[in-house]
Amino acid sequence: MNVIDITGLCKQFTGKRMTKVDALKGIDLKIAQGEIFGFLGPNGAGKSTTIKCLMGLIRPTAGTAAIMGEQIGSVASRAKIGFLPENPAFYDYLTAEEYLRFVGKTFKMPEALLTRRADETLKQLELWDARKRPMRGYSKGMVQRVGLAQTMIHDPDLYILDEPMSGLDPIGRALVKDIILDLKKRGKSVFFSTHITDDVEKVCDRVGVIVKGQLEALDSVENIVRQGIEGYMVQTRLSRGNHEALGGFAVARTNETFIEYFVPVAGFNEFMALAGQHSVEVTLVETKRKDLESFFLEIVGKGK
Amino acid sequence: MTTIIGITLKGIFRDRVFQGIMVTACAFVLIPGLATLSMRQVTELSLTLTLSLISFIMLMLSVFLGGTSLWKDIERRYTFSVLGLPLSRQGYLLGRFGGTALFLLLVAVVLGIAAGAVVAFTASVHPPDRPIVWGTVALCILFDVLKYILLIAVAFLISTVSTSFFLPVFGTIATFLAGGVTQQVYEYIHSPASKNLSPIMKQLATGLYYLLPNFSAFDLKVNAIYGLPVPANGLFLTVAYFVVYVGLLLSFSAAIFSRREMR
Numbered sequence: 001m002n003v004i005d006i007t008g009l010c011k012q013f014t015g016k017r018m019t020k021v022d023a024l025k026g027i028d029l030k031i032a033q034g035e036i037f038g039f040l041g042p043n044g045a046g047k048s049t050t051i052k053c054l055m056g057l058i059r060p061t062a063g064t065a066a067i068m069g070e071q072i073g074s075v076a077s078r079a080k081i082g083f084l085p086e087n088p089a090f091y092d093y094l095t096a097e098e099y100l101r102f103v104g105k106t107f108k109m110p111e112a113l114l115t116r117r118a119d120e121t122l123k124q125l126e127l128w129d130a131r132k133r134p135m136r137g138y139s140k141g142m143v144q145r146v147g148l149a150q151t152m153i154h155d156p157d158l159y160i161l162d163e164p165m166s167g168l169d170p171i172g173r174a175l176v177k178d179i180i181l182d183l184k185k186r187g188k189s190v191f192f193s194t195h196i197t198d199d200v201e202k203v204c205d206r207v208g209v210i211v212k213g214q215l216e217a218l219d220s221v222e223n224i225v226r227q228g229i230e231g232y233m234v235q236t237r238l239s240r241g242n243h244e245a246l247g248g249f250a251v252a253r254t255n256e257t258f259i260e261y262f263v264p265v266a267g268f269n270e271f272m273a274l275a276g277q278h279s280v281e282v283t284l285v286e287t288k289r290k291d292l293e294s295f296f297l298e299i300v301g302k303g304k
Numbered sequence: 305m306t307t308i309i310g311i312t313l314k315g316i317f318r319d320r321v322f323q324g325i326m327v328t329a330c331a332f333v334l335i336p337g338l339a340t341l342s343m344r345q346v347t348e349l350s351l352t353l354t355l356s357l358i359s360f361i362m363l364m365l366s367v368f369l370g371g372t373s374l375w376k377d378i379e380r381r382y383t384f385s386v387l388g389l390p391l392s393r394q395g396y397l398l399g400r401f402g403g404t405a406l407f408l409l410l411v412a413v414v415l416g417i418a419a420g421a422v423v424a425f426t427a428s429v430h431p432p433d434r435p436i437v438w439g440t441v442a443l444c445i446l447f448d449v450l451k452y453i454l455l456i457a458v459a460f461l462i463s464t465v466s467t468s469f470f471l472p473v474f475g476t477i478a479t480f481l482a483g484g485v486t487q488q489v490y491e492y493i494h495s496p497a498s499k500n501l502s503p504i505m506k507q508l509a510t511g512l513y514y515l516l517p518n519f520s521a522f523d524l525k526v527n528a529i530y531g532l533p534v535p536a537n538g539l540f541l542t543v544a545y546f547v548v549y550v551g552l553l554l555s556f557s558a559a560i561f562s563r564r565e566m567r
Contacts (some may be wrong), residue, residue: 057387088384093315
């Protein structure tokens with residue numbers, strides 16, 4: 001079953017002087033159970049608008065969407081989600097512990113379970129020492145971690161996270177990545193938006209790129225990475241064999257011990273055969289690929 | 305909804321605006337001294353001042369808590385996280401309203417006890433000509449609470465359509481001022497003294513009379529101060545008016561708020 005099912009989702013905003021802005025132009029997207037989905041896009045592309053539609057914060061102009069079979073905007077659909085808004089803000093007069101208890105109560109968690117889960121998530125998100133302090137004294141990173149804690153307290157099957165790494169330092173980012181990977185291991189589904197490709201590459205199964213309200217690309221990270229192989233960097237020992245036989249391949253770098261060739265994917269077998277025939281010792285083969293960022297920039301470039 | 309009521313109460317108790325306004329309650333200690341300026345009706349003046357002070361504090365609380373509760377949640381982006389929880393928007397709005405109204409009732413109880421102590425002290429030093437009818441005093445405070453709960457409902461309605469702080473706050477103040485005189489205006493335009501007024505003006509005033517809240521019906525100060533009897537049917541009508549008016553205001557507020565886009 002799909003945990004998220006979006007069909008033809010459109011959103012038009014009316015701006016000043018009644019100007020119409022098409023923020024979403026017919027998004028079709030399905031997220032499977034247990035999938036970690038990265039929703040990539042530049043600023044203003046429509047990532048948060050999509051998420052706000054899913055959460056019922058704004059109404060789509062056209063199209064439909066369901067969360068685990070429940071129509072978006074309904075209380076029932078939100079009861080199955082852990083949601084982290086972009087740049088979250090919580091009642092700052094409350095402590096982290098009080099806020100988590102409040103969230104747990106809205107999910108009708110039993111008292112004993114709520115206390116146990118609140119303690120666990122506070123410790124996991126490294127908020128234990130600050131749990132009794134009002135959130136108005138928290139740093140941005142701490143508030144972001146409270147945001148993550150409140151998504152996890154009721155252990156939902158689906159997490160919708162809008163820019164979960166925003167405002168976190170490298171340690172915090174690593175912590176969030178670990179949490180997402182742990183959720184994946186436990187069969188949870190995560191739909192998260194970001195504009196940082198590195199986050200997606202490390203944790204996602206699939207990625208969608210939205211540009212100007214349209215889903216321009218949708219593929220598995222594995223496919224993207226595989227398609228992105230440009231060639232190989234092959235290191236050979238200078239002192240062994242006849243290197244003149246490899247003259248048809250571009251030399252990328254050389255020093256007194258090694259010569260490194262750049263071998264395109266199509267020429268790799270030929271290169272290896274020639275190297276074998278002419279006793280050239282291959283000491284290292286390194287795949288050269290476009291990273292997800294290049295893929296993202298390419299898609300965004302096309303979208304523009 | 306009860307969780308929202310709980311959070312609302314916690315927020316108000318920790319709010320600096322509330323703490324500031326409650327400092328005003330310290331003025332109670334000045335009342336016995338000030339009341340002696342009357343010389344002849346010391347206890348009556350003491351009662352007038354305490355009831356007026358309670359009314360003033362509740363007005364401040366209604367305007368600033370009622371007018372800013374929803375606006376603050378939207379402005380500070382709390383709604384994004386709270387409305388992402390399995391709560392209906394109507395439940396959220398009613399919870400916020402219920403929390404603020406309940407708080408007002410608690411404040412009235414506390415201030416009522418303080419007022420009772422002040423008036424009892426004054427009466428012991430300067431015995432009044434007429435006995436103090438404590439039941440009527442309590443009724444006066446209770447109807448004041450109803451009046452300000454109604455005002456909070458007005459503030460919530462304005463907040464559901466407003467994107468700024470000014471409209472809910474000043475709109476609530478304007479409604480309070482207008483609601484205090486609608487009865488007199490209505491009586492004036494339906495009296496011979498208004499024969500020179502244009503029919504359009506009269507119709508407009510009559511329309512506003514029905515549209516705006518009528519706060520004068522909730523005012524039992526004179527009855528409380530002079531120990532006058534309060535007609536039961538009048539109280540019943542006022543309570544019915546309160547229930548219907550607040551019900552309508554909250555229904556409109558909920559309908560508007562449930563359609564509001566949280567961009």
